[in-house]
Amino acid sequence: MDPDLGPSPFPVGDALTPARRRVLDAVANAGGTATLALLSETLGGHPNAARQHLDSLVAAGFLSAEQLPAQGRRGRPARAYVLTPLGRRSREEGAPLAYVQLVDALAEHLAATGLSGEAARAIGLAWKAAGPEGLESHEPWQAVQGVLSELGFSPVVHPEEPEVIQLRTCPLLAAARRHPEVICPIHQGLLDAALAAAGRPGVAVRLHPFAEPGACLVTRTPEGQPG
Numbered sequence: 001m002d003p004d005l006g007p008s009p010f011p012v013g014d015a016l017t018p019a020r021r022r023v024l025d026a027v028a029n030a031g032g033t034a035t036l037a038l039l040s041e042t043l044g045g046h047p048n049a050a051r052q053h054l055d056s057l058v059a060a061g062f063l064s065a066e067q068l069p070a071q072g073r074r075g076r077p078a079r080a081y082v083l084t085p086l087g088r089r090s091r092e093e094g095a096p097l098a099y100v101q102l103v104d105a106l107a108e109h110l111a112a113t114g115l116s117g118e119a120a121r122a123i124g125l126a127w128k129a130a131g132p133e134g135l136e137s138h139e140p141w142q143a144v145q146g147v148l149s150e151l152g153f154s155p156v157v158h159p160e161e162p163e164v165i166q167l168r169t170c171p172l173l174a175a176a177r178r179h180p181e182v183i184c185p186i187h188q189g190l191l192d193a194a195l196a197a198a199g200r201p202g203v204a205v206r207l208h209p210f211a212e213p214g215a216c217l218v219t220r221t222p223e224g225q226p227g
Contacts, residue, residue: 004213005210005211005212005213006170006173006176006177006209006210006211006214006215006216007153007154007167007168007169007170007173007214007215007216008168008169008170008173008214019053020053020056020057020062022043023039023043023050023053023054023057024057024062024063024083024087024090026039026042026043027039027063027081027082027083027087028083028087028088029042030042032082032083032088033080033081033082033083034080034081035068035078035079035080035081036050036051036054036078036079036081037078039054039081054081057081057087058081059154059168060154060169061084061086061087061149061152061153061154061169062083062084062086062087062090063081063082063083063084063087064081064082064084065079065080065081065082066079066080066082067079067080068080084149084150085146085149085150086149086150086151086152089150103172103175103183104172104174104175106123106182107172107175107178107179107182107183108178108179110179110182111178111179111181111182115182116179116181116182116185117181117185118185120181120182120183120184120185120186120189121185121186121188121189121192122189123186123189124185124186124187124188124189124190124191124192124193125189125190125192125193126189127186127189127190127193139198140195140198141220143194143195143197143198144165144191144194144195144198144205144218144220145157145165146194147190147191147194148165148167148191148218151171151190152169152170152171153167153168153169153170153171154167154168154169155167155168155218156168158217163219163220163221164217164218164219164220165217165218165219166212166214166215166216166217167215167216167217167218168214168215170216176209180209180210184207184209187207188206188207191205191207191218192204192205204220204221205218205219205220205221206218206219206221
């Protein structure tokens with residue numbers, strides 16, 4: 001497998017440095033949405049320092065950024081930084097290191113016993129059933145993105161292809177590189193279950209592991225057509 005292809009590992013240990021956690025906590029204490037100006041006033045220091053931490057938190061999937069309507073002033077438009085489901089969960093649970101270790105052990109066991117493919121996909125289906133709720137009311141493509149964001153895949157819609165999602169990080173990257181025949185079908189089952197829960201018949205999602213430098217890809221296609 002080409003090591004240059006595929007996403008980056010999800011930053012389990014070092015994404016939330018003490019400084020970034022203070023920024024994340026400040027967004028949470030502001031009601032889950034905050035501007036750079038508000039955070040700079042709350043945290044002190046130069047706004048550029050806060051902006052760098054915000055950019056890192058957005059890249060890691062803990063925050064999302066929304067551009068605010070122009071207020072008639074010159075300069076850079078203001079942005080609102082919003083806690084993602086992953087950001088909210090990280091404040092409650094901390095880094096999911098034990099979860100990563102458990103799935104690593106599961107992947108090793110399934111690979112050793114020859115249980116992969118449909119058996120691994122079935123695990124993904126069950127994982128979603130026990131996972132994040134409240135996404136079923138979303139438009140199906142948004143529901144898929146919500147599940148991916150919740151679990152640490154840092155999904156973004158491809159800038160030129162709205163039917164393609166880039167997965168920029170993977171919380172199980174080491175295990176996926178060792179045993180793609182196990183981990184990738186688990187993730188495929190997770191996506192299938194998320195789409196089914198959102199209630200859109202006739203549409204399929206397909207995971208393309210290690211499809212390009214910096215990302216795996218997820219595509220949306222009509223049921224029965226190749227992805």
